[in-house]
Amino acid sequence: VNRKSHQDGRIMRAPKTETEVRQEQIAGAAIDLIAAEGVNALSIAGIAQRVGIVPSAFYRHFKSKDDVLDAILDQLQTMLLANVEAVRKETGRAPERLKSLLQRHVRLLSENRAIPRIVFSDSINGGRPGQKAKVKRIVAGYLAEVRKIVVEGQRDGALQAELSPQAVAVMFLGLVLPTAVIRDVIGGRLDVDRYVEAAWPVFERGITPWPAGLKNR
Amino acid sequence: VNRKSHQDGRIMRAPKTETEVRQEQIAGAAIDLIAAEGVNALSIAGIAQRVGIVPSAFYRHFKSKDDVLDAILDQLQTMLLANVEAVRKETGRAPERLKSLLQRHVRLLSENRAIPRIVFSDSINGGRPGQKAKVKRIVAGYLAEVRKIVVEGQRDGALQAELSPQAVAVMFLGLVLPTAVIRDVIGGRLDVDRYVEAAWPVFERGITPWPAGLKNR
DNA sequence: TGTACATCAGTGAACGCGCGTTCACTGATGTAC
DNA sequence: TGTACATCAGTGAACGCGCGTTCACTGATGTAC
Numbered sequence: 001v002n003r004k005s006h007q008d009g010r011i012m013r014a015p016k017t018e019t020e021v022r023q024e025q026i027a028g029a030a031i032d033l034i035a036a037e038g039v040n041a042l043s044i045a046g047i048a049q050r051v052g053i054v055p056s057a058f059y060r061h062f063k064s065k066d067d068v069l070d071a072i073l074d075q076l077q078t079m080l081l082a083n084v085e086a087v088r089k090e091t092g093r094a095p096e097r098l099k100s101l102l103q104r105h106v107r108l109l110s111e112n113r114a115i116p117r118i119v120f121s122d123s124i125n126g127g128r129p130g131q132k133a134k135v136k137r138i139v140a141g142y143l144a145e146v147r148k149i150v151v152e153g154q155r156d157g158a159l160q161a162e163l164s165p166q167a168v169a170v171m172f173l174g175l176v177l178p179t180a181v182i183r184d185v186i187g188g189r190l191d192v193d194r195y196v197e198a199a200w201p202v203f204e205r206g207i208t209p210w211p212a213g214l215k216n217r
Numbered sequence: 218v219n220r221k222s223h224q225d226g227r228i229m230r231a232p233k234t235e236t237e238v239r240q241e242q243i244a245g246a247a248i249d250l251i252a253a254e255g256v257n258a259l260s261i262a263g264i265a266q267r268v269g270i271v272p273s274a275f276y277r278h279f280k281s282k283d284d285v286l287d288a289i290l291d292q293l294q295t296m297l298l299a300n301v302e303a304v305r306k307e308t309g310r311a312p313e314r315l316k317s318l319l320q321r322h323v324r325l326l327s328e329n330r331a332i333p334r335i336v337f338s339d340s341i342n343g344g345r346p347g348q349k350a351k352v353k354r355i356v357a358g359y360l361a362e363v364r365k366i367v368v369e370g371q372r373d374g375a376l377q378a379e380l381s382p383q384a385v386a387v388m389f390l391g392l393v394l395p396t397a398v399i400r401d402v403i404g405g406r407l408d409v410d411r412y413v414e415a416a417w418p419v420f421e422r423g424i425t426p427w428p429a430g431l432k433n434r
Numbered sequence: 435t436g437t438a439c440a441t442c443a444g445t446g447a448a449c450g451c452g453c454g455t456t457c458a459c460t461g462a463t464g465t466a467c
Numbered sequence: 468t469g470t471a472c473a474t475c476a477g478t479g480a481a482c483g484c485g486c487g488t489t490c491a492c493t494g495a496t497g498t499a500c
Contacts, residue, residue, distance in 0.1 A: 038339030122255030
Protein backbone atom coordinates (compact mmCIF):
# COMPACT_ATOMS: atom_id res chain seq x y z
CA VAL A 1 0.00 0.00 0.00
CA ASN A 2 2.85 2.36 -0.79
CA ARG A 3 2.32 5.85 -2.00
CA LYS A 4 1.38 5.83 -5.62
CA SER A 5 1.94 8.34 -8.34
CA HIS A 6 -0.28 9.09 -11.28
CA GLN A 7 0.78 8.08 -14.75
CA ASP A 8 2.15 11.55 -15.21
CA GLY A 9 4.41 11.04 -12.21
CA ARG A 10 2.77 13.42 -9.80
CA ILE A 11 2.61 12.12 -6.25
CA MET A 12 -0.79 11.21 -4.90
CA ARG A 13 -1.88 12.41 -1.54
CA ALA A 14 -2.87 9.49 0.69
CA PRO A 15 -6.65 9.23 0.92
CA LYS A 16 -8.07 10.62 4.11
CA THR A 17 -8.93 7.67 6.33
CA GLU A 18 -10.61 7.32 9.70
CA THR A 19 -8.21 7.26 12.63
CA GLU A 20 -9.61 3.97 13.84
CA VAL A 21 -8.78 2.29 10.54
CA ARG A 22 -5.36 3.89 10.38
CA GLN A 23 -4.56 2.75 13.89
CA GLU A 24 -5.18 -0.83 12.89
CA GLN A 25 -3.16 -0.40 9.71
CA ILE A 26 -0.31 1.11 11.68
CA ALA A 27 -0.34 -1.60 14.34
CA GLY A 28 -0.42 -4.22 11.59
CA ALA A 29 2.45 -2.63 9.73
CA ALA A 30 4.45 -2.40 12.95
CA ILE A 31 3.87 -6.07 13.69
CA ASP A 32 4.94 -7.00 10.16
CA LEU A 33 8.07 -4.91 10.46
CA ILE A 34 9.00 -6.45 13.79
CA ALA A 35 8.37 -9.93 12.47
CA ALA A 36 10.58 -9.26 9.47
CA GLU A 37 13.46 -7.38 11.03
CA GLY A 38 13.05 -7.15 14.79
CA VAL A 39 12.00 -4.47 17.21
CA ASN A 40 15.17 -2.54 16.54
CA ALA A 41 14.24 -2.04 12.94
CA LEU A 42 10.87 -0.60 13.86
CA SER A 43 10.80 3.02 12.73
CA ILE A 44 8.14 5.61 12.16
CA ALA A 45 9.41 6.02 8.62
CA GLY A 46 9.10 2.29 8.01
CA ILE A 47 5.59 2.15 9.36
CA ALA A 48 4.52 5.20 7.38
CA GLN A 49 5.89 3.78 4.17
CA ARG A 50 4.02 0.52 4.61
CA VAL A 51 0.77 2.28 5.43
CA GLY A 52 1.22 4.71 2.56
CA ILE A 53 1.36 7.93 4.48
CA VAL A 54 4.05 10.40 5.35
CA PRO A 55 5.96 9.92 8.63
CA SER A 56 4.50 12.95 10.31
CA ALA A 57 0.98 11.72 9.55
CA PHE A 58 1.67 8.92 11.98
CA TYR A 59 1.11 11.37 14.81
CA ARG A 60 -2.48 11.97 13.78
CA HIS A 61 -3.19 8.45 15.02
CA PHE A 62 -0.73 7.68 17.79
CA LYS A 63 0.78 9.89 20.41
CA SER A 64 4.22 8.33 20.10
CA LYS A 65 6.15 5.31 18.94
CA ASP A 66 5.88 3.77 22.36
CA ASP A 67 2.11 3.99 22.10
CA VAL A 68 2.13 1.63 19.11
CA LEU A 69 4.27 -0.81 21.02
CA ASP A 70 1.82 -0.70 23.88
CA ALA A 71 -1.03 -1.43 21.52
CA ILE A 72 0.91 -4.33 20.03
CA LEU A 73 1.68 -5.76 23.45
CA ASP A 74 -2.02 -5.80 24.22
CA GLN A 75 -2.65 -7.74 21.02
CA LEU A 76 0.02 -10.28 21.91
CA GLN A 77 -1.40 -10.84 25.34
CA THR A 78 -4.83 -11.39 23.86
CA MET A 79 -3.50 -13.97 21.43
CA LEU A 80 -1.59 -15.87 24.07
CA LEU A 81 -4.47 -15.93 26.51
CA ALA A 82 -6.86 -17.00 23.76
CA ASN A 83 -4.83 -20.18 23.41
CA VAL A 84 -5.02 -20.87 27.11
CA GLU A 85 -8.75 -20.20 27.12
CA ALA A 86 -9.35 -22.51 24.18
CA VAL A 87 -7.42 -25.30 25.82
CA ARG A 88 -9.24 -24.82 29.08
CA LYS A 89 -12.56 -25.35 27.35
CA GLU A 90 -11.40 -28.58 25.80
CA THR A 91 -12.17 -31.62 27.82
CA GLY A 92 -9.36 -34.01 28.57
CA ARG A 93 -6.88 -34.48 31.32
CA ALA A 94 -3.70 -32.56 31.93
CA PRO A 95 -1.39 -34.33 29.46
CA GLU A 96 -3.82 -33.93 26.56
CA ARG A 97 -4.34 -30.30 27.48
CA LEU A 98 -0.65 -29.62 27.63
CA LYS A 99 -0.07 -31.22 24.27
CA SER A 100 -2.87 -29.19 22.76
CA LEU A 101 -1.47 -26.02 24.29
CA LEU A 102 1.97 -26.87 23.00
CA GLN A 103 0.69 -27.32 19.47
CA ARG A 104 -1.26 -24.08 19.57
CA HIS A 105 1.58 -22.18 21.11
CA VAL A 106 4.16 -23.41 18.66
CA ARG A 107 1.90 -22.63 15.77
CA LEU A 108 1.16 -19.17 17.16
CA LEU A 109 4.82 -18.32 17.52
CA SER A 110 5.72 -19.66 14.12
CA GLU A 111 2.95 -17.71 12.42
CA ASN A 112 3.54 -14.56 14.42
CA ARG A 113 7.25 -14.22 14.56
CA ALA A 114 6.81 -10.78 16.05
CA ILE A 115 5.93 -12.37 19.37
CA PRO A 116 9.28 -13.97 20.17
CA ARG A 117 11.06 -10.99 18.68
CA ILE A 118 9.29 -8.72 21.13
CA VAL A 119 9.68 -10.98 24.14
CA PHE A 120 13.41 -11.34 23.56
CA SER A 121 13.95 -7.79 22.46
CA ASP A 122 16.49 -5.87 24.42
CA SER A 123 15.08 -2.71 22.89
CA ILE A 124 11.97 -3.18 24.96
CA ASN A 125 13.97 -3.96 28.04
CA GLY A 126 15.81 -0.70 27.59
CA GLY A 127 12.70 1.28 26.79
CA ARG A 128 9.92 2.47 29.02
CA PRO A 129 10.07 0.68 32.33
CA GLY A 130 6.36 0.07 32.02
CA GLN A 131 6.85 -1.84 28.80
CA LYS A 132 9.33 -4.25 30.24
CA ALA A 133 6.94 -4.83 33.12
CA LYS A 134 4.13 -5.48 30.68
CA VAL A 135 6.08 -8.18 28.86
CA LYS A 136 7.03 -9.68 32.18
CA ARG A 137 3.42 -9.80 33.24
CA ILE A 138 2.37 -11.46 30.00
CA VAL A 139 4.94 -14.22 30.27
CA ALA A 140 4.43 -14.64 34.00
CA GLY A 141 0.70 -14.91 33.44
CA TYR A 142 1.17 -17.54 30.77
CA LEU A 143 3.51 -19.45 33.05
CA ALA A 144 0.94 -19.33 35.84
CA GLU A 145 -1.71 -20.83 33.57
CA VAL A 146 0.54 -23.71 32.62
CA ARG A 147 1.34 -24.26 36.27
CA LYS A 148 -2.35 -24.41 37.02
CA ILE A 149 -2.88 -27.17 34.48
CA VAL A 150 0.04 -29.08 35.96
CA VAL A 151 -1.34 -28.83 39.49
CA GLU A 152 -4.73 -30.10 38.35
CA GLY A 153 -3.03 -33.01 36.61
CA GLN A 154 -1.10 -33.87 39.71
CA ARG A 155 -4.25 -33.82 41.82
CA ASP A 156 -6.10 -36.34 39.66
CA GLY A 157 -3.05 -38.52 39.16
CA ALA A 158 -2.50 -37.84 35.48
CA LEU A 159 0.84 -36.20 36.22
CA GLN A 160 3.57 -37.18 38.56
CA ALA A 161 2.94 -35.65 41.96
CA GLU A 162 6.57 -35.27 43.00
CA LEU A 163 7.46 -32.75 40.31
CA SER A 164 7.62 -29.05 41.00
CA PRO A 165 4.80 -27.43 39.02
CA GLN A 166 6.94 -24.39 38.43
CA ALA A 167 9.77 -26.47 37.02
CA VAL A 168 7.39 -28.33 34.74
CA ALA A 169 5.88 -25.08 33.54
CA VAL A 170 9.30 -23.67 32.80
CA MET A 171 10.25 -26.83 30.95
CA PHE A 172 7.07 -26.52 28.95
CA LEU A 173 8.14 -23.08 27.83
CA GLY A 174 11.49 -24.64 27.05
CA LEU A 175 9.75 -26.89 24.58
CA VAL A 176 8.39 -23.89 22.76
CA LEU A 177 11.25 -21.42 22.89
CA PRO A 178 13.65 -23.26 20.59
CA THR A 179 11.16 -23.34 17.76
CA ALA A 180 11.10 -19.57 17.80
CA VAL A 181 14.76 -18.93 18.51
CA ILE A 182 16.60 -21.69 16.77
CA ARG A 183 14.62 -21.35 13.63
CA ASP A 184 16.83 -18.59 12.31
CA VAL A 185 19.90 -20.46 13.38
CA ILE A 186 19.27 -23.66 11.56
CA GLY A 187 17.36 -22.12 8.73
CA GLY A 188 14.36 -24.01 7.43
CA ARG A 189 15.74 -27.25 8.74
CA LEU A 190 13.35 -27.39 11.67
CA ASP A 191 9.86 -28.52 10.75
CA VAL A 192 7.84 -27.27 13.69
CA ASP A 193 5.06 -29.83 13.51
CA ARG A 194 7.56 -32.62 13.23
CA TYR A 195 9.50 -31.21 16.14
CA VAL A 196 6.41 -31.16 18.33
CA GLU A 197 5.57 -34.75 17.41
CA ALA A 198 9.10 -35.81 18.33
CA ALA A 199 9.47 -33.73 21.45
CA TRP A 200 6.08 -34.16 23.04
CA PRO A 201 6.33 -37.91 23.76
CA VAL A 202 9.69 -37.38 25.42
CA PHE A 203 8.28 -34.71 27.66
CA GLU A 204 5.09 -36.66 28.34
CA ARG A 205 7.02 -39.74 29.39
CA GLY A 206 8.93 -37.57 31.80
CA ILE A 207 5.98 -35.96 33.52
CA THR A 208 3.43 -38.78 33.67
CA PRO A 209 3.60 -41.32 36.47
CA TRP A 210 5.93 -44.24 35.83
CA PRO A 211 5.45 -47.81 36.91
CA ALA A 212 6.31 -48.77 40.47
CA GLY A 213 9.75 -50.30 40.79
CA LEU A 214 11.24 -47.89 38.29
CA LYS A 215 11.16 -44.99 40.68
CA ASN A 216 14.79 -45.28 41.58
CA ARG A 217 15.69 -46.55 38.16
CA VAL B 218 38.17 2.51 36.94
CA ASN B 219 36.53 5.82 36.17
CA ARG B 220 38.48 8.93 35.51
CA LYS B 221 39.78 10.35 38.74
CA SER B 222 40.54 13.90 39.72
CA HIS B 223 43.22 15.12 42.04
CA GLN B 224 42.32 16.48 45.42
CA ASP B 225 42.40 19.94 43.94
CA GLY B 226 39.75 18.88 41.42
CA ARG B 227 41.84 18.90 38.28
CA ILE B 228 41.04 16.06 35.91
CA MET B 229 43.64 13.37 35.54
CA ARG B 230 44.69 12.18 32.16
CA ALA B 231 44.23 8.45 31.84
CA PRO B 232 47.58 6.68 32.15
CA LYS B 233 49.02 5.58 28.88
CA THR B 234 48.46 1.86 28.58
CA GLU B 235 49.47 -0.76 26.05
CA THR B 236 46.92 -1.37 23.35
CA GLU B 237 46.84 -5.07 24.14
CA VAL B 238 45.82 -4.38 27.73
CA ARG B 239 43.30 -1.77 26.70
CA GLN B 240 41.74 -4.14 24.21
CA GLU B 241 41.06 -6.63 26.96
CA GLN B 242 39.72 -3.92 29.22
CA ILE B 243 37.45 -2.67 26.48
CA ALA B 244 36.14 -6.12 25.61
CA GLY B 245 35.55 -6.78 29.30
CA ALA B 246 33.71 -3.51 29.77
CA ALA B 247 31.60 -4.21 26.70
CA ILE B 248 30.66 -7.65 28.02
CA ASP B 249 29.72 -6.15 31.38
CA LEU B 250 27.61 -3.51 29.73
CA ILE B 251 25.80 -6.04 27.57
CA ALA B 252 25.22 -8.30 30.55
CA ALA B 253 23.75 -5.42 32.51
CA GLU B 254 21.65 -3.67 29.92
CA GLY B 255 21.69 -5.56 26.65
CA VAL B 256 23.40 -5.11 23.32
CA ASN B 257 21.29 -2.08 22.57
CA ALA B 258 22.72 -0.22 25.50
CA LEU B 259 26.27 -0.85 24.35
CA SER B 260 27.83 2.49 23.45
CA ILE B 261 31.31 3.77 22.89
CA ALA B 262 30.70 6.36 25.58
CA GLY B 263 29.66 3.69 28.04
CA ILE B 264 32.67 1.56 27.32
CA ALA B 265 35.04 4.52 27.56
CA GLN B 266 33.60 5.58 30.87
CA ARG B 267 34.05 2.12 32.38
CA VAL B 268 37.59 1.83 31.10
CA GLY B 269 38.40 5.33 32.28
CA ILE B 270 39.29 6.91 28.99
CA VAL B 271 37.65 9.38 26.70
CA PRO B 272 35.32 8.05 23.94
CA SER B 273 37.62 9.01 21.11
CA ALA B 274 40.48 7.11 22.75
CA PHE B 275 38.54 3.97 22.03
CA TYR B 276 39.64 4.23 18.42
CA ARG B 277 43.28 3.85 19.36
CA HIS B 278 42.48 0.23 20.18
CA PHE B 279 39.62 -0.84 17.95
CA LYS B 280 38.74 0.11 14.44
CA SER B 281 35.04 0.35 15.13
CA LYS B 282 32.26 -0.65 17.47
CA ASP B 283 31.56 -3.71 15.36
CA ASP B 284 35.12 -4.84 15.87
CA VAL B 285 34.57 -5.12 19.61
CA LEU B 286 31.46 -7.17 19.02
CA ASP B 287 33.44 -9.48 16.77
CA ALA B 288 36.05 -9.92 19.47
CA ILE B 289 33.34 -10.67 22.01
CA LEU B 290 31.72 -13.23 19.76
CA ASP B 291 35.01 -15.04 19.52
CA GLN B 292 35.23 -15.14 23.31
CA LEU B 293 31.72 -16.54 23.57
CA GLN B 294 32.42 -19.27 21.09
CA THR B 295 35.53 -20.23 23.01
CA MET B 296 33.60 -20.45 26.27
CA LEU B 297 30.84 -22.58 24.79
CA LEU B 298 33.19 -24.95 23.07
CA ALA B 299 35.28 -25.25 26.23
CA ASN B 300 32.24 -26.75 27.92
CA VAL B 301 31.75 -29.25 25.16
CA GLU B 302 35.43 -30.18 25.22
CA ALA B 303 35.42 -30.65 28.98
CA VAL B 304 32.42 -32.93 28.82
CA ARG B 305 33.91 -34.91 26.01
CA LYS B 306 36.95 -35.67 28.12
CA GLU B 307 34.84 -36.94 30.97
CA THR B 308 34.17 -40.62 30.92
CA GLY B 309 30.62 -41.78 31.19
CA ARG B 310 27.84 -42.61 28.82
CA ALA B 311 25.60 -40.22 26.98
CA PRO B 312 23.08 -39.45 29.75
CA GLU B 313 25.77 -38.58 32.25
CA ARG B 314 27.52 -36.47 29.67
CA LEU B 315 24.37 -34.61 28.79
CA LYS B 316 23.60 -33.90 32.41
CA SER B 317 27.11 -32.61 32.93
CA LEU B 318 26.86 -30.45 29.85
CA LEU B 319 23.51 -29.13 31.01
CA GLN B 320 24.92 -28.14 34.36
CA ARG B 321 27.91 -26.45 32.82
CA HIS B 322 25.86 -24.70 30.23
CA VAL B 323 23.29 -23.41 32.67
CA ARG B 324 26.00 -22.18 34.96
CA LEU B 325 27.82 -20.52 32.07
CA LEU B 326 24.73 -18.67 30.93
CA SER B 327 23.77 -17.62 34.41
CA GLU B 328 27.24 -16.30 35.17
CA ASN B 329 27.68 -14.67 31.77
CA ARG B 330 24.38 -13.06 31.10
CA ALA B 331 25.91 -11.35 28.09
CA ILE B 332 25.74 -14.63 26.18
CA PRO B 333 21.98 -14.99 25.96
CA ARG B 334 21.63 -11.26 25.50
CA ILE B 335 23.83 -11.44 22.44
CA VAL B 336 22.30 -14.57 21.00
CA PHE B 337 18.80 -13.15 21.28
CA SER B 338 19.76 -9.64 20.33
CA ASP B 339 17.94 -8.19 17.41
CA SER B 340 20.59 -5.51 17.26
CA ILE B 341 23.04 -8.10 16.07
CA ASN B 342 20.57 -9.53 13.64
CA GLY B 343 20.15 -6.09 12.14
CA GLY B 344 23.86 -5.34 12.14
CA ARG B 345 26.61 -6.61 9.92
CA PRO B 346 25.45 -9.63 8.00
CA GLY B 347 28.65 -11.36 8.98
CA GLN B 348 27.83 -10.98 12.65
CA LYS B 349 24.49 -12.65 12.40
CA ALA B 350 26.15 -15.47 10.49
CA LYS B 351 28.76 -15.78 13.21
CA VAL B 352 26.14 -16.19 15.92
CA LYS B 353 24.34 -18.70 13.79
CA ARG B 354 27.50 -20.70 13.32
CA ILE B 355 28.19 -20.71 17.05
CA VAL B 356 24.74 -21.99 17.96
CA ALA B 357 24.64 -24.45 15.08
CA GLY B 358 28.03 -25.78 16.09
CA TYR B 359 26.91 -26.24 19.65
CA LEU B 360 23.78 -28.01 18.46
CA ALA B 361 25.89 -30.33 16.32
CA GLU B 362 28.02 -31.31 19.30
CA VAL B 363 24.96 -32.18 21.35
CA ARG B 364 23.61 -34.20 18.45
CA LYS B 365 26.86 -36.09 18.29
CA ILE B 366 26.60 -37.11 21.94
CA VAL B 367 23.03 -38.22 21.34
CA VAL B 368 23.98 -40.39 18.38
CA GLU B 369 26.76 -42.03 20.38
CA GLY B 370 24.31 -42.75 23.16
CA GLN B 371 21.85 -44.29 20.76
CA ARG B 372 24.55 -46.51 19.32
CA ASP B 373 25.52 -48.04 22.64
CA GLY B 374 21.96 -48.33 23.84
CA ALA B 375 22.12 -45.70 26.55
CA LEU B 376 19.59 -43.54 24.74
CA GLN B 377 16.45 -44.49 22.95
CA ALA B 378 17.22 -45.29 19.34
CA GLU B 379 13.89 -44.16 17.87
CA LEU B 380 14.33 -40.50 18.75
CA SER B 381 15.51 -37.95 16.23
CA PRO B 382 18.93 -36.75 17.38
CA GLN B 383 18.18 -33.31 16.06
CA ALA B 384 14.93 -33.10 18.03
CA VAL B 385 16.69 -34.26 21.19
CA ALA B 386 19.44 -31.70 20.69
CA VAL B 387 16.89 -28.94 20.22
CA MET B 388 15.04 -30.08 23.32
CA PHE B 389 18.29 -29.99 25.19
CA LEU B 390 18.74 -26.37 24.27
CA GLY B 391 15.15 -25.91 25.36
CA LEU B 392 16.17 -27.03 28.81
CA VAL B 393 18.75 -24.28 28.96
CA LEU B 394 17.05 -21.37 27.27
CA PRO B 395 14.40 -20.70 29.90
CA THR B 396 16.96 -20.25 32.62
CA ALA B 397 18.44 -17.39 30.63
CA VAL B 398 15.24 -15.88 29.32
CA ILE B 399 12.70 -16.43 32.02
CA ARG B 400 14.98 -15.30 34.73
CA ASP B 401 14.14 -11.63 34.19
CA VAL B 402 10.50 -12.48 33.89
CA ILE B 403 10.06 -14.23 37.17
CA GLY B 404 12.73 -12.31 38.98
CA GLY B 405 14.90 -14.22 41.42
CA ARG B 406 12.28 -16.87 41.81
CA LEU B 407 14.10 -19.39 39.65
CA ASP B 408 16.98 -21.08 41.39
CA VAL B 409 18.97 -22.41 38.46
CA ASP B 410 20.59 -25.32 40.26
CA ARG B 411 17.30 -26.39 41.68
CA TYR B 412 15.70 -26.08 38.25
CA VAL B 413 18.31 -28.34 36.69
CA GLU B 414 17.84 -30.91 39.43
CA ALA B 415 14.11 -30.89 38.81
CA ALA B 416 14.20 -30.76 35.02
CA TRP B 417 16.98 -33.20 34.27
CA PRO B 418 15.26 -36.36 35.59
CA VAL B 419 12.17 -35.55 33.54
CA PHE B 420 14.24 -35.18 30.41
CA GLU B 421 16.35 -38.22 31.19
CA ARG B 422 13.32 -40.41 31.68
CA GLY B 423 12.10 -39.26 28.31
CA ILE B 424 15.24 -40.05 26.34
CA THR B 425 16.52 -43.23 27.97
CA PRO B 426 15.09 -46.59 26.87
CA TRP B 427 11.91 -47.59 28.66
CA PRO B 428 10.88 -51.09 29.66
CA ALA B 429 9.33 -53.34 27.03
CA GLY B 430 5.55 -53.37 27.18
CA LEU B 431 5.38 -49.67 27.89
CA LYS B 432 6.25 -48.66 24.37
CA ASN B 433 2.68 -47.98 23.40
CA ARG B 434 1.82 -46.70 26.82
C1' DT C 435 -29.93 22.60 -4.05
C1' DG C 436 -26.25 25.61 -2.91
C1' DT C 437 -23.05 28.04 0.17
C1' DA C 438 -20.22 28.83 4.46
C1' DC C 439 -17.91 26.72 7.95
C1' DA C 440 -15.84 23.28 11.17
C1' DT C 441 -13.30 19.23 11.52
C1' DC C 442 -9.56 16.50 10.89
C1' DA C 443 -6.20 13.59 8.31
C1' DG C 444 -2.18 14.43 5.10
C1' DT C 445 2.17 17.06 4.03
C1' DG C 446 6.97 18.88 3.95
C1' DA C 447 10.23 21.47 6.36
C1' DA C 448 12.66 21.89 10.41
C1' DC C 449 14.32 20.83 15.09
C1' DG C 450 16.83 18.35 18.63
C1' DC C 451 19.14 14.65 20.38
C1' DG C 452 22.07 10.57 20.69
C1' DC C 453 25.80 8.49 18.98
C1' DG C 454 29.60 6.62 16.10
C1' DT C 455 33.50 8.47 14.13
C1' DT C 456 37.31 11.85 12.65
C1' DC C 457 40.99 15.04 13.42
C1' DA C 458 44.59 18.03 14.95
C1' DC C 459 46.88 18.48 18.95
C1' DT C 460 49.08 17.01 23.57
C1' DG C 461 52.20 14.74 26.33
C1' DA C 462 54.32 10.52 28.19
C1' DT C 463 57.60 6.78 27.21
C1' DG C 464 61.32 4.56 25.07
C1' DT C 465 65.33 4.68 21.99
C1' DA C 466 69.34 6.43 19.29
C1' DC C 467 73.37 8.92 19.63
C1' DT D 468 74.64 10.92 31.61
C1' DG D 469 72.20 14.06 28.76
C1' DT D 470 69.75 15.52 24.60
C1' DA D 471 66.91 14.98 20.28
C1' DC D 472 63.61 12.44 18.21
C1' DA D 473 60.04 8.87 17.06
C1' DT D 474 56.16 6.55 18.61
C1' DC D 475 51.80 6.17 20.20
C1' DA D 476 47.93 6.51 23.57
C1' DG D 477 44.91 10.28 25.49
C1' DT D 478 42.02 14.52 24.65
C1' DG D 479 38.28 17.77 23.29
C1' DA D 480 35.98 19.78 19.57
C1' DA D 481 33.44 18.97 15.67
C1' DC D 482 31.00 16.41 12.02
C1' DG D 483 27.35 13.63 10.00
C1' DC D 484 23.67 10.74 10.15
C1' DG D 485 19.40 8.54 11.63
C1' DC D 486 15.39 9.21 13.72
C1' DG D 487 11.48 10.63 16.69
C1' DT D 488 8.80 14.55 17.01
C1' DT D 489 6.69 19.35 16.15
C1' DC D 490 4.44 22.80 13.46
C1' DA D 491 2.11 25.68 10.23
C1' DC D 492 -0.26 24.83 6.31
C1' DT D 493 -3.28 22.17 2.86
C1' DG D 494 -7.28 20.17 1.27
C1' DA D 495 -11.00 16.71 1.54
C1' DT D 496 -15.34 15.52 3.87
C1' DG D 497 -19.41 16.26 6.36
C1' DT D 498 -22.78 19.38 8.44
C1' DA D 499 -25.62 23.57 9.38
C1' DC D 500 -28.42 26.75 7.31
